[in-house]
Amino acid sequence: MKEFRLYAITGENFHPRRELTEVMEQAILGGADIIQFRDKHSGPEERLAKARALRELTRRYGVPLIINDHVQLALEVDADGIHLGQGDLSLTEARRIVGNKIIGISTHAIEEALAAQKQGADYIGAGPVYATQTKLDAVAPVGLDYIREVSRRIRIPFVAIGGIKLHNADEVIEAGATRLCAISEIVGSEDPAGACRAFIDKLEQKERG
Template sequence: MKDFRLYAITGENFHPGRGLAEVMEQAILGGADIIQFRDKHSGKEELLRKAKALRELTRRYDIPFIVNDHVELALEVDADGIHLGQGDLPLAEARRIVGSKIIGISTHAIEEALAAQEQGADYIGAGPVYATRTKLDVVAPVGLDYIREVSRRISIPFVAIGGIKLGNADEVIEAGATRLCAISEIVGSEDPAGACRAFIDRLERKERA
């Protein structure tokens, strides 16, 4: 898969009054280079409408488009990949269905990360690093020690996720993360592009150090 640095996930509850595609385009213009559509509430028709709009947007900017959970929806809109949690479809079954598309797996412990790597995940999410309220079924924070362990022991790409803000991004990067994911700090910002540029600046400062 194409490498990435800043992973943006949709969160429409953080930007009432502003359109989904509008906010995500601003994130892309600021440097987000992979987009995930996550929507736990909309009905089938609404999910399809939103996914099609984001698929068109990400194609226009030539960045990967990932759909959370909804494998059939990902196939219907020809998304680049899917992202699965620990309680979702098993990775082997997902691979059988989606073929060579990207598969990302959420992990909260090194055993889960190692299993995802062994089973053929293309990347993993490592977190939640900090407490987060972006979804209801969130697990307890895993802290920076998990990021350090993943950076030492996992060879596939991983992205740090969960409660990551501009104010704590530097310590996540110092722990070994070279890819960050943010939700509310990006889509909830009055200036999503500016927030993304600030995250990219922190990653680039570490690269130059």
């Protein structure tokens, strides 16, 4: 899959007065280089309309679009990939359905990360690093030690996720993360592009040593 550094996930509850595509376009302009559409509340028709709008937006900028959970929706809008949780469709079955599209898996323990790698995941999410209010069913925070372990033992790309803010991003990067995911800190910002640039600056500072 295409290399990435900043993974932005939709969260319309964090910007109730602004359009989804407007906010995500600002994120892309700020440096988000992969977008995930996650929508747990809309009905099928509304979800499809939003996914199509995001597909048009991400194609315009050459940014991959990942659909959370909904495999058939990903196929319908020709998204670049899907992201699955531990309780979702198995990776093997998902691969049979989506072929060579990107498949990402959420992991919360090194055993899950190793299994995802062995089964052919293209990347994993590692977290939640910190407590997060973004998901009502979020598992307990795994902390920085999990990021350190994943950075040592996992060969496929991983993205640190969960409660990551500008004020704590440096310690996540120091723990070994070279890719970050943020939701509320980006889409809930009055300046999503500026928030993304700030995350990118932190990653680039580490790269420069």
